[in-house]
Amino acid sequence: MSEASSEVRAQVARLAPWLVDKGRPDEAVALLAVWAANGPNDSEGQNLLAEALRIDPSARLAQMAFERMEGVAGEHSELAAATAHYSVEAVQRLFSELQRPTFRRAQMGFNNNIKFKGAVYHVQTEDSGLDQPHIITHLFADGGRVIKSHKRSYAAEVQRPDVAEVVRGLMKSQHMEMVLMLRDGRFDAVIEGREVGGMTLLTEAPSVDVKKLSKKKDGEGTQKPAAVAPVAGASLAGPRRFTLHVLRSLVGGPERYEPVGDSVVIGASGAVSLAGERFCHAEEALLDYRQGRLILEDLEGGNGVFFRIRTPMELEMGDEFLVGDQLLRVERNPVADDGPDRAPTYFYSSPKWPSSFRVVQVLEGGALGACVVARGSTLQIGSVMGDLVFADDPLVADQHCVIEEQAGTVVLSDLASRTGVFVRVRGEQELTQGDELVIGRTRLVVDLSPNQ
Numbered sequence: 203m204s205e206a207s208s209e210v211r212a213q214v215a216r217l218a219p220w221l222v223d224k225g226r227p228d229e230a231v232a233l234l235a236v237w238a239a240n241g242p243n244d245s246e247g248q249n250l251l252a253e254a255l256r257i258d259p260s261a262r263l264a265q266m267a268f269e270r271m272e273g274v275a276g277e278h279s280e281l282a283a284a285t286a287h288y289s290v291e292a293v294q295r296l297f298s299e300l301q302r303p304t305f306r307r308a309q310m311g312f313n314n315n316i317k318f319k320g321a322v323y324h325v326q327t328e329d330s331g332l333d334q335p336h337i338i339t340h341l342f343a344d345g346g347r348v349i350k351s352h353k354r355s356y357a358a359e360v361q362r363p364d365v366a367e368v369v370r371g372l373m374k375s376q377h378m379e380m381v382l383m384l385r386d387g388r389f390d391a392v393i394e395g396r397e398v399g400g401m402t403l404l405t406e407a408p409s410v411d412v413k414k415l416s417k418k419k420d421g422e423g424t425q426k427p428a429a430v431a432p433v434a435g436a437s438l439a440g441p442r443r444f445t446l447h448v449l450r451s452l453v454g455g456p457e458r459y460e461p462v463g464d465s466v467v468i469g470a471s472g473a474v475s476l477a478g479e480r481f482c483h484a485e486e487a488l489l490d491y492r493q494g495r496l497i498l499e500d501l502e503g504g505n506g507v508f509f510r511i512r513t514p515m516e517l518e519m520g521d522e523f524l525v526g527d528q529l530l531r532v533e534r535n536p537v538a539d540d541g542p543d544r545a546p547t548y549f550y551s552s553p554k555w556p557s558s559f560r561v562v563q564v565l566e567g568g569a570l571g572a573c574v575v576a577r578g579s580t581l582q583i584g585s586v587m588g589d590l591v592f593a594d595d596p597l598v599a600d601q602h603c604v605i606e607e608q609a610g611t612v613v614l615s616d617l618a619s620r621t622g623v624f625v626r627v628r629g630e631q632e633l634t635q636g637d638e639l640v641i642g643r644t645r646l647v648v649d650l651s652p653n654q
Contacts, residue, residue, distance in 0.1 A: 207240070207241050208241075208246065210237065210290055210293050211237050211241065211246050211247070211250060212246075213293055213294075213297045214233055214234060214237045214250060214293060215249070215250060215253070216297075216300065217230070217233060217293070217296050217297060217300060218230040218233060218234050218250075218253055218254075218257070220300050221233070221296075222257060227257050227258065228258075230254075230257055231254045231257050231258050231261045231263060231264060232263050232284045232287075232288065233288050233293070233296075234250045234251065234253050234254035234257075234264070235250075235251065235254050235261065235263040235264045235266065235267035235281065235284065236263075236267070236281070236284050236285045236287075236288045237250055237288070237293075238250035238251035238254065238264075238267045238271065239251075239266075239267040239270040239271055239281065239285070240285060243271040243272070245502070245628075247271060248271075249520065251264060251267055251268060251271065252520070254267070256534060256536065256537065257537060258537075262280065263280060263281055263284055266278045266280060266281040267281060300367075311326065311327045311328035311329060311373065312325075312326070312327045312373060312374070312377045312608075312609040312610065313325070313326050313327075314377070314381070314579050314606070314607065314608055314609070315578050315579060315580070316381055316384060316385075316580070316606070317580055317582075317604075318384055318385060321343070323341060323342060323343050323384060324341075324342040325339065325340070325341055325342075325377060325380050325381055325384070325608075326339065326340045326342065327339040327340075327373050327376055327377040327380075327609065329369060329373060332360055332365070335355060335356045335357045335359070335360050335369075336353055336354060336355045336356065336357075337353070337354050337356065337369070337372055337373050337376055338351060338352070338353045339351065339352045339353075339376050339377055339379075339380045341380055341384060341389065341399075343393060348399070349389065349392050349393060349399040350380075350389055350392055350399040350400070350402075351399070351400070351401040351402065352376060352379070352380060352401075352402055352404055353401055353402070353403050353404065354372065354376060354403075354404050354405070354408075355405075356368070356369055356372055372408070373609065374609040374610060374611065375407070375408035375410050376408045377608060377609035378408070378410045378412060378608050378609055378611065378613070379408040379409055379410050381606070381608050382410065382411065382412070382514065385615070411513050411514065412513065412514045412515070412516050412611075412613055413511070413513050413514070413515050413516065414515065414516040415509065415515070415625060415627060415628065415629070415631055416628075416629040416630050416631060440462040440463040440464070441462060441463075442460055442461070442462050443462075443463075443464065443491040443496065443650075444461075444489070444491075444496055444633075444648060444649060444650050445458055445459065445460050445648075445649040445651070446458060446459040446460075446474060446639075446646045446647070446648060446649070447646065447647045447649055448644065448645070448646060449638070449645040449646065449647055450643070450644065450645035451476075451479070451643075451644045451645075452479075452643050452644075453477070453478030453479060453480075453644075454478065455476070455477055455478060459473070459474045459646075461473035461474060461489075464490065464491040464492075465488060465489070465490050465491070466488070466489040466490075467485055467487075467488055467489075467501075468482075468485075468486045468487045468488070468489060468507065468641065469482060469483055469484050469485040469486045469487070469501075469504070470482055470483065470484045471484040471485060472484075472485060474489075476641060476642070476644050479641065479642045479643070479644050480642065481505045481641070481642030481643065482504070482505070482641050482642050482644070483503065483504030483505060484504075485501045485503075485504065486500075486501060486504040486505070486506065486507055486641055487499060487500055487501055487504075487507045487627070487641075488501055489633075495632055496632065496633045496634075496648070496650060497630050497631070497632055497633070498627055498630065498631045498632075498633050498639070499629075499630045500627045500628055500629060500630070505641075505642060506522065506626045506627065506641075507626070507627050507639055507640070507641050508522075508523070508524050508624035508625060508626050508627070508639065508640040508641070509624060509625055509626075509627050509631055509637065509638075509639060510622045510623070510624050510637065510638035510639070510640075511614065511616060511622070511623050511624070511625055514613050514614065514615040515613065515614045515615075515623075515625055516611055516612070516613055516614075517532050517605070517612045517613070517614050517625070518612075519532060519533055519534050519559070519612070520532070520533065521625065521626065521628070522564065522625075522626040523614060523623060523624060523625045523626065524623070524624040524625075524626075524640055525583050525592070525598055525602050525603060525623055526585075526592060526595040526596075526597030526598035526602070526621060527595055527597055527643060528563060528592055528595060528598070529563070529564040529565075530561050530562065530563055530564065530583075530590075531561070531562050531564055532559055532560075532561055532605065532612055532614075533559065533560050533561070533562055534559060534560075535557055535558075535559060535560050535575055555577055555578065556578055557575040557576045557577070557578065558576050558578070558579045558607035558612070559575075559576050559581070559605070559607060559612055560573060560574060560575040560576065560581075561573070561574055561576075561581055561583075561590060561605065563590075572590060574589050574590045576589070576605070576607065577589060579606055579607035579608070580604065580605070580606050580607075581604070581605045581606075582601065582603070582604045582605075583598070583602050583603050583604070583605075584598060584599060584600050584601040584602045584603075584617075585598040585599060585600055585602070586600040586601070587600060587601050588601065588602070597621045598619075598621075599617070599619040599620060599621070601617050602616075602617060602619045602623070603615060603616050603617055603619065603623045604617060622638065624638075624639075624640045633648045633650075634648070634650070635648065635649070635650045635651075636648065636649075
């Protein structure tokens, strides 16, 4: 698939939730189905199709798109008509509408409840609109007391054609900045009454130390030299660029791997073979040394390589992560279908707790285990306390990690656990000294010390 087609698919992924928010779910499903089928049956297309089925599991267009992607013969005239309608030009027009500054007074802001040290705080970010171009974020405590406020101007951005998107990004960053400062204890003195909070006027860009693993590969579409698997009895030439020290293995094997060459395969057929590791496929990943940088590239199709996070990590729906020996996946909650029918017929029940996302346990073989929805915008995992508790896993800390929806973004944070939290690499990830990886149940640490 061309780079242009991949870009259109990325735009479609952004357009779909916008169309749903505007009350146009049928258009969102049609757009997703068309561009899932318009291109190779790869992870991008499959994600678009999955989103279409999430919005409407019974959508006929989505079923046609599935048949087209799988090469199943059938009557697909409706899909063909939708494909003609949602051309590249039509997608561009919709995307321009998404970016257009349709607001004058203000954009809709963000609101999140945050649990911190046993108390619940509320963070609210609002925009004052193009007439008074500034963004304000308030931190509330005690059910309504404002203890800290941040204010930034975006007057310099008002004339930009993409001002709506710029302002949205600034709101998101400023909102997350307030949440992270609260968690880092920056407002403890204000909360305890030892300092005055008040309003702070900020001129620098928001400081948000939240990382996001790349989903694409550098130089995607270019041909790279293939890594060569070791041959028994052969002597491989070349420099040793790195060492992988084995921190944990349930099957024994070497204490370290010291492969040579600039391209090394991790997998049963590669130089880092992890012999006996039952969850390691023939080719899990490629370690590629490029201009002084060590790049880990996911080769897809296996069980994956997981990277230990050092800072809060932004997740996308469908991302997988490890807590102890538990494989978990973050997902959107299904669209509610328990409202009144068209008659209409009404029913009454206890109020439902709002939820931003859910976390699903993935068992050996791909079967699904426990499924827990977030309470509001937060879900905590641990062995003693939390919404999802793994009491029998010795690698899970009492309070291990927390997943929060902040300003429309799902953020995974390690709560200083001893064994860490690992996120599955999709695409490429640069490795640095001391980074830790998990493949199956084998744990490795990266050593980039100079070759002795």
